[in-house]
Each structure stands twice: as structure tokens, then as C-alpha cells.
Amino acid sequence: MANKCTSKWRKLPVILTELCIDTTLRCGQSFRWKKLPNNTWSCALHGRIISLKQDSDYLYYTTTWPTASMDLSSTTSSTEESIDENDDTEALLLNYLNLKPSLQAYYEHWSSVDPNFKKRAPTFTGVRILKQDAWEALIGFICSSNNNIIRISQMVGNLCIHYGQLIGHIGDQAFYDFPSPKALSGTSVESHLRVLGFGYRAGYISKTAKIILEIKPEGWLESLHNQEPYGISPSQSQIQACGREGYREAHNQLLQLQGVGPKVADCVCLMGLGWCEAVPIDTHVLKIAQRDYNFDNIKYKTLTKFTYNAIGDHFRKLWGREAGWAHSVLFAADLRVFSKRLSNSKDFLTLSVNEVSEKIVEKRDFEMDESRSKVQDDKASVQVESSKVQKIKRRKFVS
Template structure:
């Protein structure tokens, strides 16, 4: 989860804007089918590589992606790819692993369609900045309920609230705050929750069997 390819991670998160997991998955698959290279077909399912930055930077990409249902994200994908290429391509992205977290986040936020949350997601999940705390709706609710109670009446995540929650988690969990975030985030997702174990019912026979053993232990102690 925290060691993803930065190119795939970045463009997948641009697709995530105001979207659900099913649609994001569909968009990533369309990107691969349209601009990736065919790897193999197995049991009638074709598999493709993720597109290169160069292929997504082409001017015609935006109009093509709009016809595929990407909406306004089409522009952000093409423009971000073009800017990354201007900055130095994949090497520029990989170099963000070697700079400070704040510098990496600021650099990512210069790309079209990438705000604070998406930048933090990329920093945490593909650039080795484990201190990053992406604050989305789930994390906002977790923070209000268990960590920052004075925000209980706050309705939305403003820049100030975002930074306050990030700083609070970082003060609690230090360098690995992002790992703690990922555990808390996953635990809050309904489809990932593990039901509590059912306690084994004890019957009269079990209790009866225990009594002589306790009695022997007590007599021996005396």
C-alpha cells in the first residue's frame, strides 16, 4: 500500500477527485487500455501496462479522455503529464523521494488537479514520506470523534482544519504518522471491518470440571 509506483499513483489519484472506488478503477483501466502497452491475454482478459508520462502528455489526450467519461479530470491528467515532462519526467517524480516531505508536497501541488490531500496521498503511498497525513472525509470524522473533539461542530475541512488535523496526528505518531493514518482509515471502512469473535458459551459441564481442579490447587497450597 505504501510502496506504489509514483507515476501510476499520481494519475490514479487525479482520477479519484469526487469519485468512488468503482469509477476510479474503471478510469485507470481505460487509461491502460487506451495508452498502455498490451502485455498478455489470459482467459479472455487483456492486460496492459500503465501509460508512460510521455503518452499522457500528448495534446490530444484531453479530448480523447473526455469521450471516455473522464470529465474535467481529462484536462488535469494531460496538463499534469505535460508539466512533469517539462520538469524532467519520471526522474523528477522519483527525486521527490529524496527531498523533504514539505518540499515534495509543495512540488506536487504545482501540478494541475493536485491539492493538499492528493499531494499527501502521493507523498505517503509512493514517495516514502511516511509522515504525510491525507485528510479526507473518513479521517476528518475519525479526528473529530477520537482525537480533536473541539472540532465536533465543524462541518467541512478547510485549509486550517486540514493542517490542524495533520499536525495533531504527526505530534502523536511522529515519523510514522502516515502508517497510523492508514490503519485508522482502513478500520473505518465498512467493507474492511472484521466482525468481533463470538464468545464461546460455557455450559454447566465446563464449570463442574473446573471446580475439582481449583479445589486440589487450594488444598495443595495449604
């Protein structure tokens, strides 16, 4: 194991209604956080391992550094002083966890305009949209196509093990940083990922990495970021139901990449680029729209471009500029992993490290027969019974 040094535990005044890490870190936003046996959440970010735990009033964090990155002396006192002097983890966490907006104010606004949100929100407070690295979000959500959270986490874990940099260990658990576009653009990457069980996603990942590295100008992905700062309270300004121009441009640009359809593009816009009006819609969200928001005239489990846009526009019109945040609360509330909360159980389900890690590196023994079960890219327009869809009024907007 590499030598490492660990800071003392520090705390930030964050109450559970403003951030619940047990929900936020396992509701399908980020796929690299691991819950360790000591009841802490840990992840390698920006060349260090960050560990988090929480009580009702504070978020606690500690940082584990490879000693080479800190250039520390051998004495304990000097080590602690050097960590205190050089550790920028607090600033990193404040940004990554997106702690500026008042989540309570957001929830109050959404509850005032949406009875369904008001009914479900009390059990799922503290669901906050992370500010993730755009590149990591892009590749993570390419892996999400026709997938569940555990399998996505396994795939992302394999990417990090085979192509990322080892940062260090906590106990026997290794932590790797997310691989760069260069690391994923090699000639053998696609074939290797297929061996690791990525299926058709292997080609998407390899080709997208090459596009980012060799075709797009440097900084292209970062240039799609929303530059408007988040408000502490929900925005009172009206936006078009189809979202701001910058969001639409970012969304359209992402569609140029391999393996990126409307849903993946919206996931990246929301969780990697800061466009809070992005509402990712998959069959899971379609079910919510059908059950709770009068879209029950759509009888199939698949989406056309028209129905995708109609549902997203409806939620943006209902919830406002931060519609993507509200959507994520209801998405979490509908996940099976949190079903015990809806039964008023205090024993919330937890993704253990073993659930994600035990199959990493190994080839899936349940790999699907692609010739029999090939899944189309989510760019494909799947037919929905036209006579049903026509009941939804088509909206026209001026760009």
C-alpha cells in the first residue's frame, strides 16, 4: 500500500434537511462513493480520498492524502500542520456538494405548487444536486444506458481500477481517481471494456473519449457550463418551458457524442454542467409522469422525442428553473433501494462496498446475449401509439 496521511476530522454546519448524504450519494447521481464498514462514505476526488459522515447538525469530513502529493515531514506535528496549511478540501466540498442554495426554501416552493411533491418530500429531505466533474458525469451516464445503479457503479469502478490513478487505501479498500479522456482513448480500450462486461457501451466510451481528446477544442466540455450562479432561494424569474438558451445549446452539443441521447444529455447538463432546469426522463420518470401527473394516456414504456419534450416542459413549467432538482427528489422517492422509508422503517437500506466491489474486475457471468437482447441507443425514436399521444397539446416556444 502507498504511504498516506490522514487529516483530523473537521465539521461543517449542515443539517439533514439541507443535505442527507445517505440519500444524495446513492440516488443515481454519482457512482463512486462507497459506504465503508465504519459507516462513513468515501471517494477519491482531485487526488485525495474524502470521507464523510453526518449527524443531525453537522457534516464531518476527513482527507486521506498520498504523502508524495503533500510533501510532508516525518513528524506527526509537522504532518498535521502541513495538512492544515495545504488542505483545500473544505472549499472542494462546499463546491462539490453544492451547498449554497437553501434546500428548505426550494422544497417549500415546490411543495406550494405541487401537491404530489408536498406529499412525498417529507420522507426525502436533503436531496441535493452535486456539482460533479463534467467528464466523469458524461462517462458515468453513458454507462447508465439500460442499467441500474449497482451495475453502473460496477462499471465505473472498473474504469477507475483499470484506467484511473490509485490514490490510496482505507483499510483494504483501494480508491482510484476517475480516468482522463486520454486514458480511455487507447486503441485497445473498447475491446478490453467488452471483456469487462460493458457491452455496446464500450464503443461509446472509447469513441467519445477520442472525440473529446482529438476533435473537440481543449476546454470544449467545460465551456458548456452554466455560468449563472445558483441563487440561495428558488428563482422567481420566468423561463421558457423548454429551458434557457444556454441549456438548450449545451444539450444539443452533447447529442453529437457517441452514446449520448436526450436522457444522457440531460443527466450531464444537470449533474455535470449546472443546468438546473434539465429534467432527465427515462422509463422510470415516465412511470412517475403517468402515475402522478396525468400522462397516463401514454401507454407504452418507451419515449418518442415529442413525449420526452412534453414531459420535461411540463415539469419545468410546474417547478420552475430548478426543475431538475425537484425531479431528483421524486426520482429518489421512487427507487426500490429506499422503499423501506415509505414503510416508515428507520432501517434504511445501504449499498455496501461488497455489493459494488465484489464483481469489479471480474467478467460478468450474467453477460447478456447481445444478438438476442441488443438494446438500442436512447437516441432511437421508439414508436408510441399516435392516437394516444395526440391528446397532449403541442407547445410552441420562441427561442
